[in-house]
Amino acid sequence: MIRVEDLHKHFGGFHAVDGASLSIEKGSITGLIGPNGAGKTTLFNVIAGVLPPTSGRVIMEGADITGLPPHALFQKGLLRTFQIAHEFHTMTCRENLMMVPPRQSGENLWSAWFERGKVRLEEEEIRRRADEVLEFLTIDHIADEKAGMISGGQKKLLELGRTMMTDARVVFLDEVGAGVNRTLLNTIADAIVRLNQERGYTFVVIEHDMDFIGRICDPVICMAEGKVLAEGTLDEIKANEAVIEAYLGT
Numbered sequence: 001m002i003r004v005e006d007l008h009k010h011f012g013g014f015h016a017v018d019g020a021s022l023s024i025e026k027g028s029i030t031g032l033i034g035p036n037g038a039g040k041t042t043l044f045n046v047i048a049g050v051l052p053p054t055s056g057r058v059i060m061e062g063a064d065i066t067g068l069p070p071h072a073l074f075q076k077g078l079l080r081t082f083q084i085a086h087e088f089h090t091m092t093c094r095e096n097l098m099m100v101p102p103r104q105s106g107e108n109l110w111s112a113w114f115e116r117g118k119v120r121l122e123e124e125e126i127r128r129r130a131d132e133v134l135e136f137l138t139i140d141h142i143a144d145e146k147a148g149m150i151s152g153g154q155k156k157l158l159e160l161g162r163t164m165m166t167d168a169r170v171v172f173l174d175e176v177g178a179g180v181n182r183t184l185l186n187t188i189a190d191a192i193v194r195l196n197q198e199r200g201y202t203f204v205v206i207e208h209d210m211d212f213i214g215r216i217c218d219p220v221i222c223m224a225e226g227k228v229l230a231e232g233t234l235d236e237i238k239a240n241e242a243v244i245e246a247y248l249g250t
């Protein structure tokens with residue numbers, strides 16, 4: 001679904017991504033691991049159009065998407081989740097979901113509504129969709145809570161919910177588990193797996209919690225010093241000499 005070819009991202013003389021090449025299979029939940037400073041987040045930001053690459057290419061389903069801005073990637077169904085911005089903290093969870101614009105192409109629920117001859121989606125329909133998303137993520141009980149008041153794990157679920165409002169196709173999730181308790185982490189893992197299996201989402205997940213990675217990700221890609229070191233199942237990665245050395249060296 002996504003192919004990254006010899007990607008470089010330099011900050012001045014520093015090579016944060018230094019010739020990374022990798023493929024993301026359609027329908028996979030791919031884990032991206034590696035020691036701090038390996039270049040994982042920078043790689044995400046370049047793929048998602050947040051940062052321009054220094055060189056290299058990103059291909060999505062055969063089309064060159066290198067350097068496309070986030071809104072153009074959004075139209076293609078490629079999304080990177082972001083923490084809920086401060087401005088949205090005073091809005092409720094439902095309102096946060098209702099703010100997400102629909103993608104206007106592709107075969108999704110929104111286009112089905114468009115095909116029914118509606119020029120604009122009615123607010124009621126968007127609300128129904130938001131409630132459906134909250135229910136899917138098992139956070140319907142916080143629909144009317146202000147987004148600034150919910151827990152870190154619930155915020156992560158709401159970020160996932162925002163991708164569902166657009167019927168995303170490939171979602172990049174950064175540090176899903178940071179500061180999230182075990183129970184909610186399990187809920188997040190379940191939601192990712194269900195979105196993958198029931199709705200065909202492809203995921204790329206950066207996460208430090210190896211239990212989480214081992215439970216839902218296959219394959220796992222390990223980066224260090226801006227390059228891809230190894231790819232395989234988590235067990236294969238854990239047994240890889242270069243990977244062990246990269247982690248011990250930090």
Ligand code: ADP
Binds near residue numbers: 011014035036040
């Ligand atoms: P990871 O996500 O694997 O921890 P990052 O992609 O966040 O790694 O960072 C890779 C390296 O690039 C780090 O050494 C970081 O300090 C550096 N870096 C990231 N963003 C910038 C930036 N905007 N300017 C300068 N250096 C940066």
